[in-house]
Amino acid sequence: EDAEKLTGLPSLGVIPYLPPEGIKKKRRYGYSSYRYKYSGGPAAGEDGQEEKEQNITEIDLINFHHPTFFISEDYRTIRTSILFSHADGPPKIISFTSALPGEGKTTSAANMAVAFSQLEQNILIIDADLRKPRLHKLFEVRNVVGLSAYLTGKVPFEEAVVDTRINNIWLLPCGPLPPNPTELLNSRKMKELMTGVRRDFDLVIIDTPPVMAVVDPVIVASISDGTVFVVQAGKTTEKPFVKAAEEMKKAKCKIIGVLFNEAKMNREGYYSDSYQYHYKYHYYGKEEVSE
Numbered sequence: 558e559d560a561e562k563l564t565g566l567p568s569l570g571v572i573p574y575l576p577p578e579g580i581k582k583k584r585r586y587g588y589s590s591y592r593y594k595y596s597g598g599p600a601a602g603e604d605g606q607e608e609k610e611q612n613i614t615e616i617d618l619i620n621f622h623h624p625t626f627f628i629s630e631d632y633r634t635i636r637t638s639i640l641f642s643h644a645d646g647p648p649k650i651i652s653f654t655s656a657l658p659g660e661g662k663t664t665s666a667a668n669m670a671v672a673f674s675q676l677e678q679n680i681l682i683i684d685a686d687l688r689k690p691r692l693h694k695l696f697e698v699r700n701v702v703g704l705s706a707y708l709t710g711k712v713p714f715e716e717a718v719v720d721t722r723i724n725n726i727w728l729l730p731c732g733p734l735p736p737n738p739t740e741l742l743n744s745r746k747m748k749e750l751m752t753g754v755r756r757d758f759d760l761v762i763i764d765t766p767p768v769m770a771v772v773d774p775v776i777v778a779s780i781s782d783g784t785v786f787v788v789q790a791g792k793t794t795e796k797p798f799v800k801a802a803e804e805m806k807k808a809k810c811k812i813i814g815v816l817f818n819e820a821k822m823n824r825e826g827y828y829s830d831s832y833q834y835h836y837k838y839h840y841y842g843k844e845e846v847s848e
Contacts, residue, residue, distance in 0.1 A: 560815045563795060564802040566786065569642075569814040570635035572665070573628060574790075574821045579614035582626060617664055617695050621671045621723055629672075635816055636672040639785070642813045648782035649755050651813070652685075652763040654774040656801035660789040661818040663691045666764040669785075674725040678759035681718070683729040685777050686766045687738035690731030696721045703732025707750065708741040714753065727758075742776045751780050768801035778810035785813050790820035 560566055613623055620629035640647045653666040663686070670682040683704060684692040693700040698719045707717040707729070718729045735741055754761045763781060765774035778784040784805065788798060805812055 559795075560788065560798070560817075563799050564815075566802060566812055567814040569638040569785065569816050570631060571790070571817045571820045572631050572635075572661075574819040575614070575616045575619075575628065577614065579612040582611045582613050582623065616661075616668075618667060618671060618723075620668055620675075624675070632668050632672040633675070636669065636676075639669075639783075639813060642783065647760075648813065649759075650751060650761045650763065650781045650783075652765050652774065652777045652781040652784045653787060654765045654778065654784060654801075654805075655767050655787040655789075656769050656793060656797040658689075658767050658770065660767070660787050660793060662767070662787040663695070663764050665785070665787045665816055665818060666762050667692060667695045670726055670762045671723060673760050673762075674723060678725060679757075680726045681729060681754050681758040681761045682726060683754075683761065683763045684731040685742060685763050685773065687731055687735055687741065687773070688766055688771070690734075692728060692764055693730040696723070696726075696728050698728055698730060700730045700732065703730035705732035705735045705738075705741060707732070708744060708746050709735065710746070714750070739771065739773055739776065742773050748780055768804055769797050775804055775808045775810060778805055778812075779808050781811075783811045783813040786815045787818055788815050790817045792819070 560568060613619070613626060615622075616628070619626060620632050623629055639651065642648070651669075653662045653669070655662040666682065670680050674680045682692060682696075684690045685704060687705055690700065693703075698721060702712050702717050704717065706712045707714055714729075717732065718727050721728050741747065751761075763777055765777045768774050774784075786802065786805075802812065
């Protein structure tokens with residue numbers, strides 16, 4: 558509601574906070590149930606069933622490693638929001654950005670690439686953060702050549718792009734850090750690249766730097782079909798968020814909506830069945846108090 562009031566941008570969905578100590582995932586006789594540590598669920602074995610418990614602590618590529626986990630389902634919900642965001646059909650080139658560093662845009666872009674690949678679509682994910690690239694680490698590939706090498710004419714696209722270990726996902730890593738990232742992203746060759754990948758892939762996801770840091774994400778957004786704004790719930794403040802959205806709108810960039818990342822649902826008191834969070838009731842005489 559705050560985001561919509563401040564900027565007019567719709568919410569695409571919410572990704573819950575994954576605490577450093579992790580969230581336990583339980584398996585019982587071929588089906589899965591999940592217990593968040595605050596949900597007050599029964600301890601392992603209380604119902605007489607055998608349980609194998611796994612502690613999930615890593616959000617990067619969580620929907621690849623744990624496709625049935627509830628956070629993976631949240632990424633698929635956001636996928637649906639994006640697919641229905643355009644009346645004339647889903648966008649083919651989507652950039653991801655945030656107002657400030659550390660809000661989770663790179664992780665969100667990678668996990669959304671996995672979510673779309675699960676529809677049997679051919680996905681290209683591009684690391685257009687030519688200053689602090691991270692996608693090659695997430696996908697565990699070498700960053701020897703990539704976008705910068707292609708844009709400077711050192712290698713053809715076929716040599717710059719790499720196949721990942723995840724079916725249907727290809728990565729165009731950043732490549733060697735260039736001295737002139739803004740000029741490269743604003744070049745004719747970058748626009749030609751967008752034309753080519755639009756033809757060859759079902760969907761292209763581009764990770765870009767934060768809007769308040771450099772002009773690069775605005776340039777990339779202007780040649781994309783739409784942009785997803787990643788906001789760290791409970792941490793991102795009003796001023797930089799509004800300013801970043803205004804900068805994008807000023808450049809006539811199409812913003813699809815806002816992805817709220819790391820929402821501490823238990824703290825706010827909002828629960829849903831999909832997270833297996835439940836209202837708890839305490840009785841004080843005739844008065845019923847929920848928390």
